[in-house]
């Protein structure tokens with residue numbers, strides 16, 4: 001959300017990590033605790049709520065489905081109800097994993113017009129949350145980003161943090177050659193939100209995707225080249241090689257038709273990786 005700081009008065013919420021807030025002011029909020037939204041936000045009024053908090057790791061959601069439902073579905077429902085009572089615009093950050101990625105004989109390339117078809121518990125919670133937002137809020141936007149990459153905080157278990165951590169330690173990593181996504185440079189999320197707000201978009205689902213469809217392995221090849229790691233540290237593997245991996249489709253790549261209509265141009269992977277390198281070697 002750093003990209004929104006210059007144009008908006010921002011307040012952020014945090015669960016366990018106030019130190020990584022992008023906003024000048026922070027409010028503690030536990031979406032898993034009933035009543036916490038009303039208590040934490042009492043007396044506050046916001047024009048816009050951007051709801052990005054979630055249990056985000058698909059494997060963790062698969063292992064703790066009740067916890068994931070509590071945070072991702074009930075937590076979203078409570079926040080959406082609160083936003084509706086304030087007459088705030090509610091922007092919900094969903095995911096590309098609302099799709100099954102199994103389009104027979106076709107590449108992913110899901111558009112906003114495709115029906116959702118989640119296969120993981122994580123994806124299912126996000127679909128239920130999308131429905132809650134549309135049901136509760138008179139003014140909403142659902143934004144579905146693809147797999148994100150950026151300079152990490154060192155606190156989350158994101159794909160690039162994992163990649164950096166292993167490669168830095170000289171450990172080889174296996175990367176799926178048969179899972180395709182439209183990798184998105186994370187600062188593009190804030191830029192897209194700014195575009196959506198300036199265009200006055202309301203009550204629409206929008207996809208947000210990087211410009212290229214790449215396998216994780218192909219992304220890894222670009223990554224090691226930019227950061228100067230030896231190519232021999234990355235190895236191509238298949239989704240089938242991992243047993244305890246939450247179900248995910250082979251190709252959840254997105255097409256961001258609506259944002260393209262709005263003139264939004266996402267950052268290329270080459271530019272994103274270069275910017276990430278300039279910002280700091282990928283971790284704190």
Ligand SMILES: NC(=O)c1ccc[n+]([C@@H]2O[C@H](COP(=O)([O-])OP(=O)(O)OC[C@H]3O[C@@H](n4cnc5c(N)ncnc54)[C@H](OP(=O)(O)O)[C@@H]3O)[C@@H](O)[C@H]2O)c1
Nearest residue numbers: 014015016017029030031032052053054056095147148156
């Ligand atoms: N990362 C991706 O590739 C990707 C792709 C598509 C969509 N998304 C979506 O984008 C959003 C942000 O993802 P991310 O990768 O930045 O996630 P992340 O690093 O895992 O961060 C999750 C955030 O949710 C907060 N949170 C978790 N449980 C909470 C709770 N019980 N109460 C209040 N806050 C809680 C965390 O706060 P604390 O750290 O302070 O606890 C943290 O700020 C999510 O909605 C995710 O579904 C992510």
